């Protein structure tokens with residue numbers, strides 16, 4: 305099963321998104337999930353070292369999907385992959401998926417043992433359900 | 440200036456998303472913003488009456504944009520528009536935009552006095568920055 | 575005069591609230607398989623609030639059922655909140671405006687079904703509560719010549735059949751649709767609670 | 783031996799930390815115009831942590847500057863964290879590997895610039911800190927024949943010019959890009975803090 309990392313400028317946001325998504329999957333079938341969010345002093349921000357540590361925490365041979373909130377979180381996440389063992393970095397995928405909607409779908413899809421490719425593409429298309437509903 | 444409503448199954452998520460987005464716009468130039476999130480007893484859920492009340496609270500002749508988390512929030516939001524005065528309901532727009540990324544862009548764009556159409560389309564394309572950054 | 579009395583409507587809601595209470599754990603277990611494990615607690619929270627309404631303070635069945643719908647909207651939380659809420663609101667409107675015989679009840683049921691279809695942008699075969707309600711409305715219509723009681727009994731049976739037939743379908747709406755293929759073989763919680771609603775109607779509205 | 787000593791690198795960081803402290807409010811005010819009003823506090827938090835490093839415990843300027851980069855990464859929080867972090871990490875690597883004259887410093891500056899460009903997927907003209915750093919590196923190169931001190935002075939002047947020229951641009955990267963056209967006429971906070979860094983270098987690394 306792949307691992308999932310949530311990178312956000314806000315710890316409160318990351319934790320609330322995780323809580324919402326975890327509703328969808330019973331604890332025993334959830335993938336490993338770690339949060340890297342907020343600056344050390346609790347203010348808004350991201351920390352590449354914290355992202356690297358979160359990736360290491362959930363690392364799996366099946367890969368790790370990293371969901372991010374805003375564009376600038378991508379810089380921290382890319383820097384994080386440079387801190388990792390290159391063999392690990394190779395199976396880490398940064399996702400352009402919407403944070404909340406993508407996380408819900410990623411968690412559900414990952415819990416089925418889907419591949420990193422599959423989870424990533426489902427997460428990227430996570431807005432479709434809402435788009436259809438809004439019409 | 441248009442008004443903005445955030446509908447989420449989780450109050451914690453809605454409030455964290457608003458806090459992150461509000462960082463981007465100084466208080467004095469922010470649009471009116473209201474949250475309708477969570478069930479009355481604090482558990483996860485949405486409440487069409489609460490959504491209607493939130494829309495009435497931020498209503499403006501320029502329109503109201505409603506951002507939503509998951510597909511099922513759309514049902515509550517559509518029901519809410521049926522509770523409203525039809526004249527008000529006419530300028531309420533439910534958005535298929537990503538919740539967090541769309542809210543940040545919507546707040547920034549609305550603060551410039553942009554039209555509802557403009558704010559909506561910017562919010563809907565809010566993933567582009569992250570998509571480009573992820574590459 | 576509507577097709578049912580305010581007292582009958584009250585009895586229906588009270589019965590359903592009790593049945594939901596008794597089946598909440600089962601409904602939540604079903605929702606654990608395909609959703610977020612809250613359908614039973616959602617419905618129970620909602621119906622407990624409905625059961626607390628003072629039936630004697632309403633002067634028509636429609637007024638009571640409208641209030642019940644709004645109470646569900648504000649207390650259920652999940653997708654079933656706006657869906658059952660819309661069902662009762664539309665049912666109530668059609669009931670007060672309709673004739674005072676089985677056809678009045680048929681019109682109300684049909685209005686409720688259409689409300690759910692519109693609210694959920696869903697249709698029969700999507701593996702939702704509609705798969706119980708739609709065949710129930712059809713059966714009610716077919717049997718309505720035989721009187722309300724017989725029509726409601728047929729409707730409840732058709733609902734149960736529809737609920738069971740939907741188990742083999744792939745969910746195309748709601749949270750269960752996230753599962754895709756894997757929703758196959760799982761009984762839909764909303765179709766289950768909808769069947770309970772029609773069984774409850776057969777018990778309480780039969781003399782209408 | 784690298785182009786600068788560990789002590790010089792320490793003096794540079796100490797000077798920059800002080801200048802950032804003095805200009806934090808101004809940098810945050812600039813960021814209020816086009817971003818989220820935190821660039822000054824971000825940089826100040828980061829540089830205070832850097833200033834707390836014990837310079838004497840590092841045995842090369844590269845080791846110190848690498849640690850400074852990692853400290854910024856973990857303490858700045860905003861986009862400027864990975865950007866300045868990458869700048870110092872790459873600068874440090876090139877410095878320790880490079881020759882011990884002005885060309886060594888040039889190589890380090892250039893490596894830092896390329897690091898920021900790569901990290902930010904940005905280029906000159908995007909209205910970022912690159913618009914101060916890129917012309918500074920160019921000016922340093924042009925003047926490097928005249929010695930490190932003259933080259934750094936020219937670099938600092940070019941940075942200030944680049945920062946000012948960027949004010950008329952439309953931001954294409956970072957939060958300011960959300961503003962589109964409305965970012966025009968606003969001075970970029972990152973280009974401003976980058977200019978301070980080069981001015982600080984001119985004050986402290988001149989005798990290299």
Ligand SMILES: Nc1ncnc2c1ncn2[C@@H]1O[C@H](COP(=O)(O)OP(=O)(O)O)[C@@H](O)[C@H]1O
Nearest residue numbers: 613616652653654694696702703747748763764
């Ligand atoms: N779009 C829809 N149209 C019709 N019925 C739906 C729709 N979405 C969900 N449902 C029904 O609602 C039930 C789930 O209700 P519930 O668990 O209370 O809500 P949630 O999914 O928000 O947690 C499903 O079993 C299904 O029958």
Ligand SMILES: Nc1ncnc2c1ncn2[C@@H]1O[C@H](COP(=O)(O)OP(=O)(O)O)[C@@H](O)[C@H]1O
Nearest residue numbers: 821860861862902904910911955956971972973
């Ligand atoms: N992609 C990028 N490439 C280069 N520089 C950037 C990029 N994004 C932002 N910057 C620089 O960072 C500065 C903002 O830093 P800061 O306010 O600390 O971060 P944040 O925008 O995350 O709050 C901008 O003024 C700009 O100079």
Ligand SMILES: [Mg+2]
Nearest residue numbers: 609610612613
């Ligand atoms: Mg549910």
Ligand SMILES: [Mg+2]
Nearest residue numbers: 610612652653
């Ligand atoms: Mg739910």
Ligand SMILES: [Mg+2]
Nearest residue numbers: 817818820821
């Ligand atoms: Mg900033």
Ligand SMILES: [Mg+2]
Nearest residue numbers: 818820860861
């Ligand atoms: Mg910031």
